[in-house]
Amino acid sequence: MSLEYNHIPVMLEKVNHILTPYKPGLYIDCTFGGGGYSKKILQSKNTQVLALDRDISVRPLAQKIKSQYEDRFEFSHSKFSNLSEVLDKSSFKNKNPVAVIFDLGLSSFQIDNPERGFSYKLNGKLSMEMGINNLNAEKIINNFSEEYLKNLFQIFGEDKDAKLIAKLIVQKREQELIKTTEDLSKIIMRAKIYKNKKFQKDICAKVFQSIRMVVNQEFSEIFKGLSSAIEKLSIDGKIIVVTFHSIEDRLVKKIFDLLSNTNKNSSRYIPKKSNDTEQILKLDKKKFFIADDSEVKNNSRSRSAKLRYATKHHNFSNNLFNESTVFKKYFDLENLAYAN
Ligand SMILES: C[S@@+](CC[C@H](N)C(=O)[O-])C[C@H]1O[C@@H](n2cnc3c(N)ncnc32)[C@H](O)[C@@H]1O
Known part of the structure; x- marks a missing residue:
């Protein structure tokens, strides 16, 4: 079976709805996988997609899309924690993305390969x-x-x-x-x-x-990836994240709450922002979205998916975040493993 058909994109309709009407400009698909989101975005004229994936096995699929869209599409075999460097080295280097999307976790073809x-x-x-x-x-x-x-x-x-x-x-x-x-x-x-x-x-x-x-190192990947994405995003740009379990969702929620000033206690855990009244992100009234019954019936993987998104309102400097947060125990576990 080809890679393309082996992963059903989760909550694609919701992602499409959030991005519609598609503004002209750059979209970053941080988790290319089977290319479901990238292909959807490229269907709209005047869009460009920079796609990242740490799994080299998706490169042939990326090359196929490249042959169809040429200079509107670029793939980088990279981790999204390196998003800033990847963007700066790409042919889209002077652009601030109008949207950055993370569909976390694994593709079906990774899970199904023993x-x-x-x-x-x-x-x-x-x-x-x-x-x-x-x-x-x-x-x-x-x-x-x-x-x-x-x-x-x-x-x-x-x-x-x-x-x-x-x-x-x-x-x-x-x-x-x-x-x-x-x-x-x-x-x-x-x-x-x-x-x-x-x-x-x-x-x-x-x-x-x-x-x-x-x-x-999934936890620090999300932390660094989201921080860079929000920093690079253009004003009024959208950040969309789909999570699949409570630990990753908690981290995304915490970062979104902190940068939208919805969680008054956040500053206990993350160093104060330069201007604490500034709302960097604006969240949707409905905090998160889940797949509807028909999608779950058709794709059981969507059962545990939670989608959160936010719109950028003010500039944000990534170096305001550090890892000494309420999540310290998670970072410590990862850091210890890699120090061994
Ligand atoms: C759920 S799949 C994405 C599916 C894709 N949205 C689609 O519609 O086909 C997640 C993909 O993200 C990649 N990935 C996970 N963590 C990553 C990271 N830190 N950096 C880059 N890619 C990552 C995985 O290798 C996998 O291919």
Whole structure:
């Protein structure tokens, strides 16, 4: 099956609705994937798209789109944490985008490929790398301390059985290396059976999610990517983010609230802005949107999607943010993993 047809874009109609009428100018698709959003935007005349993806496997699809749209489209094999540098080196370098879009997480063709190791439902090697990584799941599971694993499953996975799962992993790896997604799933299941947990089909999901987040430094990626996007966005430009689980959604919500002054306590966590009365972002009255029943019926992946968007009102300097926030424990986990 071709890449193009293997991922159904989530909440595409809502994205389209927010962007309509399409202003002429540059749109940045930070998570190109199967190209669903990029293609939709390019259908409107006078639009240009700069698309990023850290997964090199999407390059052939990007080349196909390039051959159709030529100088209206450019692809960069990059992480969106490098958005500013990517834009500055692109042929659109002097433009401020009219919209920047993040559709977070994984494409279906990444999840469904057992070799990538993202799915606990498919047996494959313990990789979980989206691309441009220095770490993989096998290294974390076989080398990191029991304490680290427990914290990881607790903090990024919010799994109540984190302690026992970490203990069983360490016991198992003392006998032999844990190499496959099936090896890991079996250990998680043992812990759940021991704790008399009812069997649910997503019983391993939280632990897998937590490992994937650290392997790909997803939390800092979102933080840096959103900060750069808001800085680069033109006044009246739109920032749109689709999230798939509560941890990433909480981070997006916090940044949006802070920059729209809707959360009065934010300044406790993030250094004060130069002018605290300035509303950098304006949010939609409805805070977030979810997929409607017919979309969920047609695409089960959209079930957990939440879309938030905002309009930029004032300029924003990225260096006003730092990582010493209420989210410190998440950044610490990622930083520790990469320091090892
Ligand atoms: C949910 S898919 C996007 C699907 C796309 N909107 C579509 O309609 O086909 C997410 C994509 O973002 C990419 N991605 C995730 N995190 C990234 C990051 N930090 N930098 C660049 N690409 C990233 C993944 O490799 C994946 O291909």
